[in-house]
Amino acid sequence: FIMAIDFFVPLFIFLYFFWPWVFSWQVWTWWLGLPNFSSFEEYKPYQTSYFFAKDGEILNCVAKPEEWRDVLSTSDIDLKSAPIARVILAVEDRRFYERDLAIDLRAIARALLEDIKAGKIVEGGSTIPQQLVKQLLSPEERESRSVARKLKELVLASRLIQKFSKDEIFLLYLNEVPLGHQRIGVEAAARLYFNKRASGLSYSEAAVLAGMIHAPARFSPIKHREAAKIGRDNVLKKALTEEAILEEDLNKALAEEILVTNEFQKSCNRAPHAIDYAREILKKEFGLYFDAEFQNTVWRGIKVYLTLDLELQTFAEEGVQKTLEAYRERQKENAIDAEGAFLAIENGTGAISAMVGGNDYGRRKFNSAVQAKRQTGSAFKPIVYVTRFEEEIALGKPYNILLNETVSNAAISCKDKRDPKTGQWTYWAPRNFDEKKFGAWSYTRRFAIAQSINRPAVWTAQAGKCRLDPRILEMAKRLGIESALDDHLPTALGASGVSLLELVRSYSAFPNKGVLRETYIISKIYGPDKTKIFSKLEWKQQRAISEVLAGVMVDALRGVVKFGTARSLDSLKQPSACKTGTTERYIDAWLICFTPHVTLGAWVGGPADYTNPLGDRETGGRTAGPAVRHVLENWYKDYEPVSFQEESEEYMKSLVSPKSFQKEMESLKDSNPDSEAPQE
Numbered sequence: 001f002i003m004a005i006d007f008f009v010p011l012f013i014f015l016y017f018f019w020p021w022v023f024s025w026q027v028w029t030w031w032l033g034l035p036n037f038s039s040f041e042e043y044k045p046y047q048t049s050y051f052f053a054k055d056g057e058i059l060n061c062v063a064k065p066e067e068w069r070d071v072l073s074t075s076d077i078d079l080k081s082a083p084i085a086r087v088i089l090a091v092e093d094r095r096f097y098e099r100d101l102a103i104d105l106r107a108i109a110r111a112l113l114e115d116i117k118a119g120k121i122v123e124g125g126s127t128i129p130q131q132l133v134k135q136l137l138s139p140e141e142r143e144s145r146s147v148a149r150k151l152k153e154l155v156l157a158s159r160l161i162q163k164f165s166k167d168e169i170f171l172l173y174l175n176e177v178p179l180g181h182q183r184i185g186v187e188a189a190a191r192l193y194f195n196k197r198a199s200g201l202s203y204s205e206a207a208v209l210a211g212m213i214h215a216p217a218r219f220s221p222i223k224h225r226e227a228a229k230i231g232r233d234n235v236l237k238k239a240l241t242e243e244a245i246l247e248e249d250l251n252k253a254l255a256e257e258i259l260v261t262n263e264f265q266k267s268c269n270r271a272p273h274a275i276d277y278a279r280e281i282l283k284k285e286f287g288l289y290f291d292a293e294f295q296n297t298v299w300r301g302i303k304v305y306l307t308l309d310l311e312l313q314t315f316a317e318e319g320v321q322k323t324l325e326a327y328r329e330r331q332k333e334n335a336i337d338a339e340g341a342f343l344a345i346e347n348g349t350g351a352i353s354a355m356v357g358g359n360d361y362g363r364r365k366f367n368s369a370v371q372a373k374r375q376t377g378s379a380f381k382p383i384v385y386v387t388r389f390e391e392e393i394a395l396g397k398p399y400n401i402l403l404n405e406t407v408s409n410a411a412i413s414c415k416d417k418r419d420p421k422t423g424q425w426t427y428w429a430p431r432n433f434d435e436k437k438f439g440a441w442s443y444t445r446r447f448a449i450a451q452s453i454n455r456p457a458v459w460t461a462q463a464g465k466c467r468l469d470p471r472i473l474e475m476a477k478r479l480g481i482e483s484a485l486d487d488h489l490p491t492a493l494g495a496s497g498v499s500l501l502e503l504v505r506s507y508s509a510f511p512n513k514g515v516l517r518e519t520y521i522i523s524k525i526y527g528p529d530k531t532k533i534f535s536k537l538e539w540k541q542q543r544a545i546s547e548v549l550a551g552v553m554v555d556a557l558r559g560v561v562k563f564g565t566a567r568s569l570d571s572l573k574q575p576s577a578c579k580t581g582t583t584e585r586y587i588d589a590w591l592i593c594f595t596p597h598v599t600l601g602a603w604v605g606g607p608a609d610y611t612n613p614l615g616d617r618e619t620g621g622r623t624a625g626p627a628v629r630h631v632l633e634n635w636y637k638d639y640e641p642v643s644f645q646e647e648s649e650e651y652m653k654s655l656v657s658p659k660s661f662q663k664e665m666e667s668l669k670d671s672n673p674d675s676e677a678p679q680e
Helices: 001-018 025-032 083-092 105-118 126-138 139-143 146-165 166-176 186-194 201-208 224-243 247-255 264-266 272-286 310-334 377-394 397-403 445-450 454-461 470-478 489-493 501-505 547-563 567-571 622-634 649-654 662-666
Strands: 048-052 060-063 302-304 340-345 352-356 406-408 415-418 425-428 442-444 516-517 524-525 532-535 541-543 579-584 588-594 598-605
Touching: 048 377, 060 272, 083 126, 083 166, 083 186, 083 201, 105 532, 126 146, 146 166, 146 541, 166 186, 186 201, 201 224, 224 247, 272 302, 272 352, 272 524, 310 340, 310 352, 310 598, 310 622, 340 501, 340 622, 377 397, 377 445, 377 454, 377 470, 377 489, 377 501, 377 579, 377 588, 377 622, 397 445, 397 547, 406 445, 406 454, 406 516, 415 567, 442 445, 442 501, 445 454, 445 547, 454 489, 501 588, 501 598, 547 567, 547 588, 567 622, 579 622, 588 622, 598 622, 622 662
Parallel strands: 048 302
Antiparallel strands: 048 060, 302 524, 340 352, 340 598, 406 442, 415 425, 516 541, 524 532, 579 588, 588 598
16 A cells, blocks of 8 residues: 555656646546635635724624634734744644645655554644645535545645645635634634634644644533643644744643633623614615625625724623612512613714613613613703703893793693593693692792703793793704604603603713714724725714803703702712603603713613503612713723813803802702602
8 A cells, every 4th residue: 555655646746747738737627526716716705794892892793603714814923933823834734835745745654654553543644735625625525535535635735836825825724724613714713712813822822723623623622621731732742843842832831721711702792782783874874784695795704893982881781780780679579670771972073982772682682772762851851941041042141141040830731632522621730849849939940950840841841821832842853853752842841752862962962062963883894805995084063052052051960960860970070960851650760961071871761661660769860870870980980080161261151150059959958869850
């Protein structure tokens, strides 16, 4: 057998390389039915697509099942000095760069001798080109040990080294070698097992991967740690023998513990509701989507950079979870299956910095931050007041007295619904949360806003007897609320459904000096070949309200924190301005806030309908407030506080100091700092 090998192999090489005009590539292709190299020449394999946070951290990964692949280029890895390249060359094809032939006769002879000694196959003689072209054969042929398969492999490998450079072949090999757990190529494997780039692997980690090449399942460091260690050690010793590593490298690598991590898998499943939202935009605006047939470009690997601040996103997710846990603890057996949502927008750009659509994506994929249209309660009142303030400024009233003007708190009753059978009318008569505490005939607007008193807001919203001022609906549109709003008076107390995204966006105009910026979540998109598909270069904006009017609203909502229904936030280092919202029967709880940097909001309520109340006294400040507090407290922890100050003199002039509130504040001494009036 050995004599036959010694005779036929040199004969084949002689005939193929020295008589190409007799045995041409076309003849071999026809005779053996060989595949072509188009998949290598136009190398566009299935790749993993990634969604990144704004700092470049991975948020989500999408890959074709059984083909998680990250294609390396020569700019990603040094093919001569990287540990993964050195150990693979040492154990798989030590003379790859020195040899001109596709096969290694000495390696074949050595492997054959070792197999005879062992009485079984213990070592292979296949070179890197031979192993690579195996990918071109059918799955059945790859498993075959027939002479025909070996001949095909040999001819293909010989042709491969004629068509491609050594670096191109080795790079293709590194990208195509299967390494277990659906990972193809060293980059995908390095990410899965060690949460590293292939270029950053240590000799120990590189040897673990090299030891898996011929039996990925048996030497998996996830399932078979001891076997993986044995495989690693054998690779390292072989690498030393082949002078690919130094003895000190060997000793250090042998002493290194194999530490497999699941950090990469966790990083591929972050911010799921935000990822769904971004994927909808990709499909709608760019025509990029992951089809079930795996035909679209995105399956070849795209990179999408989002505007999410990973630290803020993490605090938001924690905040929603803690908020719901605290709610369940308070209500105990009376607690409903409540859901929570959170959203933050960067004031200066309109970028969405955090989005939490629910507490458990596995249970509910519905995005309550974007898709839910819930009644807002008193969180709608700023739109009512800003409409009236704009009118009064236009009529010449000084802006610095607007908040100190009084507004009626008198009872009001309006026809609501008529019974078709009896012809009798029911009446809508808004009440205050505590009629005894808030029973005065009038209050200053500043105090009415801060304490979320209902009837002053209703009087402010009227245009004639029991009619809603239509300019309020116009103002809502100018501030970015796109949902259809009811044109009746209860809308003044938040009776219309609005999404959390819309409400947070509308509030962002106040710290932005009256400018409303378009919200967005995608900043850059790169295609499979690293070409730029999209880059955010324009930031659409429009003036929603005047700069002075925005300043008045900042001052008004600062009062909510200083002496109003969100005054538990006043103890935080970073100043904020907020408005709480609680709907009728405590069905929805809201808190919308802003700082000079960011506008953020939280919502808590029933997940499916409006029929189940959260429970008695589950108000916006008490129920949704903890999520906002958790974010503000932690996100600003390592930063110096920034006050609400702008360069504009007009803006500064609008920040007037409140007049005396001694009487009003006296009545609040022993009250809950986060109590407010539900919309009724």
